[in-house]
Amino acid sequence: MALPVPSVDEYFEFLASWYVAHCDGEWEHEFGVRIETVDNPGWNLRVDIIGTEMEGRIATRGRREFEGGGWLIVESDGRSFEASCDAMSLRLAVQEFKKFVDTE
Structure with a gap:
């Protein structure tokens, strides 16, 4: 299966907008979004939904x-x-978060 090539900006803009929409003066002090590297190598995206x-x-x-x-x-x-991925698939991890949000 070949890697899809979505627009990087679209997904990262969505993530930033989602975060800003949930910053209410309280939530962002305890919860948030984290993007970290992992040692296989790759990425880990964690978004608090509490x-x-x-x-x-x-x-x-x-x-x-x-x-x-x-x-x-x-x-x-x-x-x-939470989404973890290889070093070249961070945009796909963010895309999966968008799908998660858009799914009811």
């Missing part, structure tokens, strides 16, 4: 493998959304 309209929404852990060694793991425990 105190948002998505609190309690569960997504069963899923893993996708891509041609060329790419991978993506996504899940939500109802308290946070």
